[in-house]
Amino acid sequence: MVIDGKRRIMRLTLGALAELEAELGEGSLVDLVQRFEGGRYCARDVLALVVAGLRGGGWRGDAADLRCAEIEGGPLAAAQAAATLLARAFATPGPE
Template sequence: MANRHRGEVEAVLGGRRFTLCLTLGALAELEAAFAADNLPALCARLAEGAPSTRDLIRILAAGIRGGGTALTDAEVAALPAAGELEACMRAAVALLAATFGGGEDAANP
């Protein structure tokens, strides 16, 4: 079960239930993936508001790994998307809100 006080979000993706969390390591992964030199630059990049599918995979994969499940970006990319794109987007938004602030409701989509 996700602990919103630790920035965790629970999501069902590809028919599997995951706990997602952006740990310091996951944030460092995202800085590297988005070529951001620091955390404010990462926040600015994520706030652009037009994520690609590749961005979505990176965010979800980092969150899944931060939540304790060892999946590669390729394994996350291979999760079935049919009928699940909205759930993927909601999970990513909730994860970012739980990490960077956005109220209690944002952590529980």
């Protein structure tokens, strides 16, 4: 994801997932996955996921920083990145 002209790494580590659960405050990560799969997510879900993913990738900002940032591709790109991040975090690995 490119934020303010700089490419950023996003990953949902265990710590990032714990922060995401705390940020959402209600429901579960399974509920969040179901909302994204059903297209019923909101901007707050996208923001929380992107922040968690960025923090898992080593970024030290927070949601307030991201609210003011320029995201390449805009809100749609952010939502797509969030959905991809979530799908990868819960994908079942294939046989080795």
